[in-house]
Amino acid sequence: MVLQVLLSWLCSSLLLPAVSGGKLPEAEMQMEVMFRPFLCHRKSKYGDVLLVHHDGIFENGTVFHSSRNEGDKQPVWFTLGIREVIKGWDKGLQDMCAGEKRKLVIPPGLAYGKEGKGKIPPESTLTFIIEVVEIRNGPRSHESFQEMDLNDDWRLSKHEVKIYLRKEFERHGYPPNDTLHENMMEDIFAKEDKNKDGFISSREFTYKHDEL
Ligand SMILES: [Ca+2]
Numbered sequence: 415m416v417l418q419v420l421l422s423w424l425c426s427s428l429l430l431p432a433v434s435g436g437k438l439p440e441a442e443m444q445m446e447v448m449f450r451p452f453l454c455h456r457k458s459k460y461g462d463v464l465l466v467h468h469d470g471i472f473e474n475g476t477v478f479h480s481s482r483n484e485g486d487k488q489p490v491w492f493t494l495g496i497r498e499v500i501k502g503w504d505k506g507l508q509d510m511c512a513g514e515k516r517k518l519v520i521p522p523g524l525a526y527g528k529e530g531k532g533k534i535p536p537e538s539t540l541t542f543i544i545e546v547v548e549i550r551n552g553p554r555s556h557e558s559f560q561e562m563d564l565n566d567d568w569r570l571s572k573h574e575v576k577i578y579l580r581k582e583f584e585r586h587g588y589p590p591n592d593t594l595h596e597n598m599m600e601d602i603f604a605k606e607d608k609n610k611d612g613f614i615s616s617r618e619f620t621y622k623h624d625e626l
């Protein structure tokens with residue numbers, strides 16, 4: 415998890431073009447709540463990291479993907495609202511509780527568009543059954559920022575970022591590695607400190623949710 419979060423932070427700008435489909439007029443997506451747990455401590459929002467199981471189904475009823483039955487059969491993590499996944503997911507998986515299950519019927523304009531992708535043919539309307547297993551604060555969430563901003567001055571110093579990296583490594587059972595943390599921190603500042611003032615402001619830190 416920690417590496418995935420850190421990688422998605424470091425590589426967030428690289429992930430963006432991966433799922434952009436062709437331009438089509440945006441048909442409406444259908445969303446149905448199939449199950450919602452009685453207890454709901456928090457609801458998913460943009461910037462959260464979600465762990466989900468999902469089945470993908472073509473219009474003719476053929477299942478083209480099932481996370482429970484394929485590969486390592488594990489649910490997958492992704493960050494909501496940053497186009498890491500198709501638009502239909504970003505739009506349709508907000509305000510979900512852990513344990514909630516939804517059915518999304520997603521038109522091609524919010525999925526893989528005119529071109530399709532891999533085994534998804536062009537112009538496909540896709541149905542997904544998606545169950546949220548877990549919701550965590552994303553690396554770009556307001557909560558993460560506050561956690562990292564130790565002196566509450568609304569900006570992250572290099573020192574604060576390094577302390578955060580070390581804590582995250584320790585929390586997930588990796589040995590701290592000062593050289594690695596130093597390099598990661600320099601990478602992060604090179605990309606994120608847009609105005610090069612030596613601090614990452616909250617504005618520089620949080621995701622920009624364009625087009626959503
Ligand atoms: Ca600070």
Ligand SMILES: [Ca+2]
Nearest residue numbers: 607611613615
């Ligand atoms: Ca800055």
